[in-house]
Amino acid sequence: MDTDALPWLAAEREYTDDVIGEDTLASMFEATVERNADRDAQLFKTGVYDRTLPDLPGETAARGEYRTLTYREMHDYVRHLAAGFRDLGVETGDRVGIFSGTRMEWAHSDFALLAAGAVVTTVYTESSPSQVRYLLEDPGASGVVVENEELLERVLAVEDELDLSFIVVVDEVSGYGDREDVLTLGELYERGREAFDPDAYQSWIESRDPEDLATLIYTSGTTGDPKGVELTHWNLRSNVNQNRRRMAPREDKPDDVPVLDAGTRTISFLPLAHVFERTAGHFLMFASGAAIGYAESTDTIPEDINKINPQTGASVPRIYERIFDNMRDTAGGSPVKARIFEWAVEVAKQYARADDPGAVLSLKHSLADRLVYDTVKERLGGNIEFMVSGGAASARTSRSCSSGWASPSSKATASPRRRRS
Numbered sequence: 001m002d003t004d005a006l007p008w009l010a011a012e013r014e015y016t017d018d019v020i021g022e023d024t025l026a027s028m029f030e031a032t033v034e035r036n037a038d039r040d041a042q043l044f045k046t047g048v049y050d051r052t053l054p055d056l057p058g059e060t061a062a063r064g065e066y067r068t069l070t071y072r073e074m075h076d077y078v079r080h081l082a083a084g085f086r087d088l089g090v091e092t093g094d095r096v097g098i099f100s101g102t103r104m105e106w107a108h109s110d111f112a113l114l115a116a117g118a119v120v121t122t123v124y125t126e127s128s129p130s131q132v133r134y135l136l137e138d139p140g141a142s143g144v145v146v147e148n149e150e151l152l153e154r155v156l157a158v159e160d161e162l163d164l165s166f167i168v169v170v171d172e173v174s175g176y177g178d179r180e181d182v183l184t185l186g187e188l189y190e191r192g193r194e195a196f197d198p199d200a201y202q203s204w205i206e207s208r209d210p211e212d213l214a215t216l217i218y219t220s221g222t223t224g225d226p227k228g229v230e231l232t233h234w235n236l237r238s239n240v241n242q243n244r245r246r247m248a249p250r251e252d253k254p255d256d257v258p259v260l261d262a263g264t265r266t267i268s269f270l271p272l273a274h275v276f277e278r279t280a281g282h283f284l285m286f287a288s289g290a291a292i293g294y295a296e297s298t299d300t301i302p303e304d305i306n307k308i309n310p311q312t313g314a315s316v317p318r319i320y321e322r323i324f325d326n327m328r329d330t331a332g333g334s335p336v337k338a339r340i341f342e343w344a345v346e347v348a349k350q351y352a353r354a355d356d357p358g359a360v361l362s363l364k365h366s367l368a369d370r371l372v373y374d375t376v377k378e379r380l381g382g383n384i385e386f387m388v389s390g391g392a393a394s395a396r397t398s399r400s401c402s403s404g405w406a407s408p409s410s411k412a413t414a415s416p417r418r419r420r421s
Contacts (some may be wrong), residue, residue: 011252012245019287020241026115026205026213026235028287029078034212036289037072037261042104043293043308044069048173049148052186053077053105055296066293066307076106079201081112084192086200092117092207095139095216099155100147101134102272103294105170105185107282109145110272114214116231117204121216121228122273125151133158139216139228140164143391146211147395150195152182157247161282168265178287193351210234231275236283239381242282258385260312262289267305269295276390280314302379308380314388327376336377344372 018035021028044056047063058067069077075203078127090096097119100106113120121139123132125147132154136144146152152169155162176182184193208221214233218226270277285292293308295301298319305313328341351357351365360387376383 007324008252011250013123014184015245015248016090016251017244017248018030019244019289021237022210023237024114024208024210024212025236026035026111026208026233027269027306028237028283029075029115030205032287032289033071035076035077038070039263040068040265040291041071041074041286042107043067043291044104045294045296045307046160048296049103049170051105051110052172052184054186062301064307065363067106068291071179071287071289077108078111080189080192080196080236081108081185082115082192082201084188084190085113085118085143086115086204087191087195088188089117089344090116091145092204093119094143094214095119095121095141097121097123097136097139097141097144098273099125099127099151100170100268101125101297101331102277103170104145105271109168109170109284109294110187110278110282111286113145114208115201115205119210119215120211121137122218124218124271124273126399127154129154129157131226134225136162136164137389138218138225143168145170147171151220152176170207170237172314206320208233210237215278216280217273226287226374229275235280239279240287243280244288247288258311261329263309264288264312265289265310266292267295267301267308267310267381268292269301269304269313270315270391273409277315280388305380305381307382311383311385312387313384314390316391317389317393320387323369327379332350340371344368348373 018031021031023031043066046058046067047064052075055071056067057073058065077202085096090113096113098106098109098113098120100109105326110120121135121141123144124136127135136155141162141163141164144155144170146155148169148171152167152173155164155167163180168185168188169182169186172184173182190323211234212233213230214236215231216228217231218228220226244260249259249261253259264285266281268277268281268285270281271280272278293304293310295304295308301319311329328338343394347361347368351361
């Protein structure tokens with residue numbers, strides 16, 4: 001491809017900053033904590049889970065409120081959990097599963113295990129006991145982090161067929177006090193806080209190489225047993241680098257092009273067990289110093305998005321299609337409103353694709369903004385600048401409901417054009 005004809009592509013390829021690097025994922029996290037210590041890292045919803053991590057700010061607040069953790073506070077949990085895992089016997093290269101929905105403790109466990117030198121293997125929350133057995137037995141997991149008692153029961157149903165040294169439960173559970181191999185995440189944290197040694201912690205991180213295995217992510221198994229895809233630290237780190245080059249606040253970008261930078265707020269709800277969300281909504285966001293707000297579930301996205309007020313987020317096309325269809329149905333209260341909505345969609349497409357929209361198209365876009373786009377933005381929290389789509393091909397109609405979109409690959413995100421409505 002001739003980069004002379006595409007100056008933005010040449011600028012992208014030449015771009016570098018402190019986020020881009022050739023280190024491991026654990027080192028990447030340490031570096032972003034140093035750069036963004038007092039920035040918000042995570043937003044969590046209160047009163048939804050029986051959390052066990054101690055000292056969470058505002059956890060006693062009314063149900064449904066969002067509270068924040070800074071990068072410094074998140075780092076405290078990560079490093080003490082890492083020490084806790086090592087104290088449990090986790091050694092460099094050991095496989096440990098995470099069997100949980102998307103929430104802030106998933107991120108804590110992920111970075112803690114990576115810092116401890118482990119290889120993280122993922123289990124989908126909809127997995128049956130037999131599928132859980134396979135997804136823990138196949139990689140040879142020596143331990144597993146599970147979200148709650150319901151998922152714990154699925155593991156215990158097949159534990160005789162596994163070789164697990166420990167089970168860590170994120171939330172409160174009852175009836176397992178006589179088992180030394182079952183403990184809560186809060187208990188693991190306290191264990192790690194007592195055992196923590198900063199020099200040892202640093203040595204675990206430094207002992208890992210970018211070419212070392214970081215994670216095993218399993219396919220859906222639609223053509224037989226799921227296949228465990230081996231991904232090194234560099235496999236994922238290089239994706240972070242490329243996404244960063246495209247989405248960073250580069251000097252060559254026009255002022256109206258949205259960017260991803262420290263302080264950007266995003267919403268996360270796709271399964272972190274999948275590589276798309278783990279790359280685009282997790283590693284990339286933390287490396288950039290963004291603040292990730294975790295939705296309670298896909299059913300509560302309309303409520304949560306208005307509390308988190310994100311500027312960006314990642315999703316699969318079917319979610320955008322659902323949003324688009326809902327907006328079109330709402331606009332269809334009368335034939336006139338329906339026609340205005342469809343007209344505004346076409347204007348958005350033309351405006352997004354035009355290298356120079358010109359006075360007439362710009363005027364149309366401004367009018368459509370007042371009639372339609374402002375309402376759409378308000379229903380998406382009021383701050384949306386762009387959204388990323390991946391995981392599957394986008395239907396034509398889904399493209400016009402987001403502020404921006406990507407190719408269905410975690411290697412590319414929003415293109416450096418003007419904002420899309």
